[in-house]
Amino acid sequence: MDDLTAVRELEADVPALSDDARSAARVRLQHAIVQEGRPSGLPRRLLLRVAVAGTAAAAVAGGIVLVRQDGDANTPRMAALSAAQLLHKAADRSRAAGAGMPIPRNDQYVYTKTYITRTYVKDGRTKTWTDESWTSVDGSKPSRRQEFGKIHNDPPLGKHEVMWPPTKYAELAKWPTDPDKLLKLLRMDSTGAMADMSAFTNACQFFVVPRVMPPGLEAATFEAVAKIPGIRMDHQAVDALGRRGIAVSYPKNDFAFIFDSKTYGYLGVRLTGSTADLVDGKFKYHDWYHEMRSLEAKGVVDRIGQRP
Incomplete structure (x- = not known):
């Protein structure tokens, strides 16, 4: 033979x-x-x-x-499977998962539980945290935010306080769920490669800080990112909880989405960061690290300390 x-x-x-x-x-x-x-x-x-x-x-x-x-x-x-196709599957998954989620009342809280691993580039040492947070839906009540193990009791959001993308549900509810219109907003009405990078970063910011996404906005975010030229995939991604996933990133960008490799559900974000000190009017960066933020649980509850 x-x-x-x-x-x-x-x-x-x-x-x-x-x-x-x-x-x-x-x-x-x-x-x-x-x-x-x-x-x-x-x-x-x-x-x-x-x-x-x-x-x-x-x-x-x-x-x-x-x-x-x-x-x-x-x-x-x-x-x-291209990066754009993966994001469309993630959008479909998001719509299916959120179909039965009730719209939160203004007097309720968003509960999130996030597992974080941070590995420092210089010496390879790793730190881990499990953070739980309760965020006021409309910002009218105090919130409790845990960040890298430290608890912050945040006062109600002021009327003139600016955060972009917003965390208030009522503000996010005004955002478009049409992917083309949303991408234009994420690009902040600019064009070119830098606008694409900004759009990708802004999309990731939706998931870095706890917030309740109105129906269809999370799915529309994935579909908007799918329209950004140059997005790419890393098929060997593993999130902070050890779940195998696929990363979607943009060249030279510090952020990446992580999706489940089988269900295409959103798992978390991967990022590169550093410590910055202001010296003589200029920022000096040091202690560079790679970080994984994995979403372990999310829901809407009636009070601080309650879990879904």
Whole structure:
């Protein structure tokens, strides 16, 4: 039996790949073979089996997801999922998850539980926190915010206090849920690459500070980000709770969204930061770190200290 016949027989056990997926997987496999060399004493047929299985595994590791092609539910194929397609799936997931969530009253609180890991670049040391916060829906009541383990009892929001994007539910309810209109707002009416970067950062800010998103706004945010040119994916992301996910980021931006690799549900945000000191009128940055903020629980409650 020749090698090609052996490969065809062995490949019968592996779901068929698209041409793009096969090419990408073959490059990864060839690189791995060059790095490792042929194992001593490994039979040629077994090496072929490892190669075929490795091709499929490399495709999955490279971000290939199982989808149906040509409308035939009986013929699964492996196809690449783009960052925009992933965000649209995340939007669908958000709408489905929020369909039964009641609209909060102004006298209620947003409860969030967030798990944070921070790893410092210089020495690799890691810190972790589990933060719980109760935020007044309309800002008229005191809130309790836990930030990196420290509890802050915040007074009611002042009438002239400015925060963007806003945290008040009534203010967010005025925001458009049409992705095109929302993207324009996130770009702050500017254009070009810097506007795209600002739009991506502003979209991530929705999820950094606890807030209740009105119906459809979270999904619209993901769909707006899907329209930003240059967004990309990292298929090997793991959030702070150890959940496997896919990151969506923008080049040279310090933020990234993390979505569940199976359900496409939102898991958290990844960011790069540092400590800044003002010296002689200029900021000096030091203690750079990588941080993961994973959303563990979220809900609407009637009082501070209550959990959903």
